[in-house]
Amino acid sequence: xxxxxxxxxxxxxxxxxxxxxxxxxxxKLFKVVEILQLEQISNEVTIGNNLxxxxxxxxxxxxxxNRFFESKEINRIALIAPNAKINIIRDYQVTxxxxxxxxxxxxxxxxxxxxxxxxxxxxxxxxxxxxxKSPLVLKCPYCEREIREEELQLL
Amino acid sequence: xxxxxLVSIADYSKEQMLHILELAAGFExxxxxxxxxGKVAATLFFxxxxxxxxxxxxxxxxxxxxxxxxSDAATSSSTKGETLRDTIKMVSNYADIIIxxxxxxxxxxxATEVTDIPIINAGDGANQHPTQTMLDLYSIQKTQGRLDNLxxxxxxxxxxxRTVHSLLMALKYFSPVFYFIAPEELLMPNEYKLICRENNIxxxxxxxxxxxxxxxxxxxxxxxxxxERFTDLVEYEKVxxxxxxxxxxxxxxxxxxxILHPLPRVNEISQDVDDNPKAYYFExxxxxxxxxxxxxxxxxxxx
Numbered sequence: 001x002x003x004x005x006x007x008x009x010x011x012x013x014x015x016x017x018x019x020x021x022x023x024x025x026x027x028k029l030f031k032v033v034e035i036l037q038l039e040q041i042s043n044e045v046t047i048g049n050n051l052x053x054x055x056x057x058x059x060x061x062x063x064x065x066n067r068f069f070e071s072k073e074i075n076r077i078a079l080i081a082p083n084a085k086i087n088i089i090r091d092y093q094v095t096x097x098x099x100x101x102x103x104x105x106x107x108x109x110x111x112x113x114x115x116x117x118x119x120x121x122x123x124x125x126x127x128x129x130x131x132x133k134s135p136l137v138l139k140c141p142y143c144e145r146e147i148r149e150e151e152l153q154l155l
Numbered sequence: 156x157x158x159x160x161l162v163s164i165a166d167y168s169k170e171q172m173l174h175i176l177e178l179a180a181g182f183e184x185x186x187x188x189x190x191x192x193g194k195v196a197a198t199l200f201f202x203x204x205x206x207x208x209x210x211x212x213x214x215x216x217x218x219x220x221x222x223x224x225x226s227d228a229a230t231s232s233s234t235k236g237e238t239l240r241d242t243i244k245m246v247s248n249y250a251d252i253i254i255x256x257x258x259x260x261x262x263x264x265x266a267t268e269v270t271d272i273p274i275i276n277a278g279d280g281a282n283q284h285p286t287q288t289m290l291d292l293y294s295i296q297k298t299q300g301r302l303d304n305l306x307x308x309x310x311x312x313x314x315x316x317r318t319v320h321s322l323l324m325a326l327k328y329f330s331p332v333f334y335f336i337a338p339e340e341l342l343m344p345n346e347y348k349l350i351c352r353e354n355n356i357x358x359x360x361x362x363x364x365x366x367x368x369x370x371x372x373x374x375x376x377x378x379x380x381x382x383e384r385f386t387d388l389v390e391y392e393k394v395x396x397x398x399x400x401x402x403x404x405x406x407x408x409x410x411x412x413x414i415l416h417p418l419p420r421v422n423e424i425s426q427d428v429d430d431n432p433k434a435y436y437f438e439x440x441x442x443x444x445x446x447x448x449x450x451x452x453x454x455x456x457x458x
Contacts, residue, residue, distance in 0.1 A: 116280050118261035122239050142261025143282055144163065146346065 018043070018065040020087040021074075026050050028080045029060030031154060035076050035109060036062075036069070043067050071098065078102040079109055079136075080154065104130050110138065111153045117143035126155075160274040161450055162263045164285040164321045169328040172292065178449035178458055179293050179442070186445065190457050191220030197250035198224035199242070200277070201233060202258040206418070206440070207277050207286075211254050214447040223250060228258075240269045247272050252455055273454040281317055286450055287417055288321040290443040295326075295374055297442065298413040298435060302326070306371050308334040310364060311378035311398050311423060313343040318417045319378060323347050333358040334368055338394040340385060364398050370407045375400070377416045377423050377436075402427040415439050 024032050029049045038045050044065035053059035074086055078100045088096035107127045112119045119126035119142055128147070131137040136149035159166065167175070182188075196215045200208050203226055212222050223246075228234060233242060239262055246253060247270040255263055256277040263276035263283070278284040296302050307326065309319045313335050323333065323343075327350060335343040335358060342360065351358045361368065369375060377400055385391040399422060400414065413435040416424060420436070428434050452458040 114260060116258070116260050118239070118257075118259045118265045118279075121259050122265065124240070124265065140261065142264045143280070144261070 014092055015046075015063050015065060015089045016092055017090055018063060018067055019069050019074075020089060021062040021064075021077075021081075022059070022085045022087065023053065023056060024060035024062065024077075024081045024084050025056065026058040026060050029062070031080050032060070032062065032077050032084075035080070036073065038062070038064065041067065071101075072103070074098065075101055075103050076106065076109060079152065102130055102133050102136075106130070109155060110147070111155050112140045112143060112145065113147050113151045113153065114140065114143045114145045117145065119143075159454060160263075160267045160276075161285050161454065162267060162274065162276045162279075163283045164288045164324050166285070167325075172289070172325060172328075175289055175446065175449050175453060176293050176296055178453060179289075179445040180297075182445040182448040182452075183442075186448065187217050189219035190452055191215060191218035191455070194220045194251045194455065195249060196220050196222055196224075196451065197246045197253045198222055198226075198277075199246065199253060199255040199257075200224065200226045201228040201239075201262070202256050202278070203227045204256050204278060207256065207284075210440075210443045211275075211277060211286075211447050211451075214444050214451060217444075218448055218452065220451075224254075239265065243269050243274075252451060254451075275450060275454060281315060283321065284317060285321065286443065286447055287318055288325050289450065290439065290446040291318065291322050291376075291415060291417070292325050293442050293446050294413070294415060294435060294439040299373055299411060302329040304330050304332075305373040306332045306334070307374045307376060308336060308368055308372040309343075309376045309378070310336040310400070312341045312380050312384060313337040313378070314341040315381070315384055316378045319343075319376065320347055322376065323350070327351070327354045327356060331356060334372070335360045336362070336364050336368065336398065338362055338380075338390070338397070340387075340390055340394075341380065364400075366404045366407060369404055369412070370409070372412055373409065375408075375412060375414045377414060377420070379419075379421055379423055396422075399423050399425060400428055401425045402431055405431060405433060408433065 026049055046063040049060040050058045068088055084100055086098035087094045108125050112126050128138040129141055131139045138147040198208055198211055208226055215222050243266045252273045254275045254277050257279050260280035260282040262279045263274055266274045276283055276285055299305060313319050380398060382391055412433050414433055416436040418436055418440055
């Protein structure tokens, strides 16, 4: 049996239909689960973490049976797992590979860095405009503060 | 038809700014009109600011409108823990327009999202104070006869000073030349210098406040250097007396030069400047009345 096949068997057990999110940084896996609200769905969800990855050292993987995420939903993880790979599986075959792209505007996920911002003092969902994707710069439309990648704090 | 709120100076296009200035000139020549008759304006000052509140309330009263509101969060239900959202929704039942100052940044933008009546931002923390910018612009136009191609010297706290940032954003449409005079710690932030470069606006930076720079200026915009901005108080002591304008520094200045300051001042403009005809900061404050009359009437779709 060839080596590659063994690895595939062990790490990515075949999914009949659904979505595989691969190459998630191991320390962000549960944040991805939270952002995609996977704890609220009744579909079969398989989560693997700290799996060996040649490219990343360790990685996380999520498989959701019979659920085909729309790009809009999946793009919400772009801030924390920009290099994750999305595979859409139908009848055991990868029918579509998707790249995650950060949307121009999004809600939630990040906390505004400005403690005097209304979003940190009122019960409300923050939102952001993406000013630049690389390097990452967000702008809070309320207090108008720009937030850089190194300042990011997840909600 | 919806009429625009004014939260940030960037909400206005160049054309809208010029329109407001034109309306303000009309109110200056005729400040007592009845165009707000039957209208109720709410002035919600979650943070006290007597100067700004009186200017707004005078503007409304002189146009025949009525005012409700509070001048301090201590006398409002926010001390009982009411959210801003609930306060705005409640006041929206009574008033035709809300003028608000809040200590939290972004409060006015959020208010526009929870009500359909116009919101005028009278200051949200260190963020925006667009009616101040409009009165600065009005004062510049009135004293210079134009807004285009002016040499504008900004002095003092250019890092945290929201008035200079907003004025820069407003003047970017009018081909100015900027001189930024500030200590190392309080230099104009890069994002604003980038805006200058993107708009082909020349700017010069200097940490020395010299008469040679004043000699070239059409507008000298002074700001206050605040002690609490400094992490190193030794630095504050070093610079606090460097950025002070004295009357003798104006000896060779141009005849059309006018000195602006958002007020209150502490010591950055020496009192001997007050009698110089180039001192304009008190008239500047009065111009706020006409500009606010214009902004309120415009927001309500009455002019």
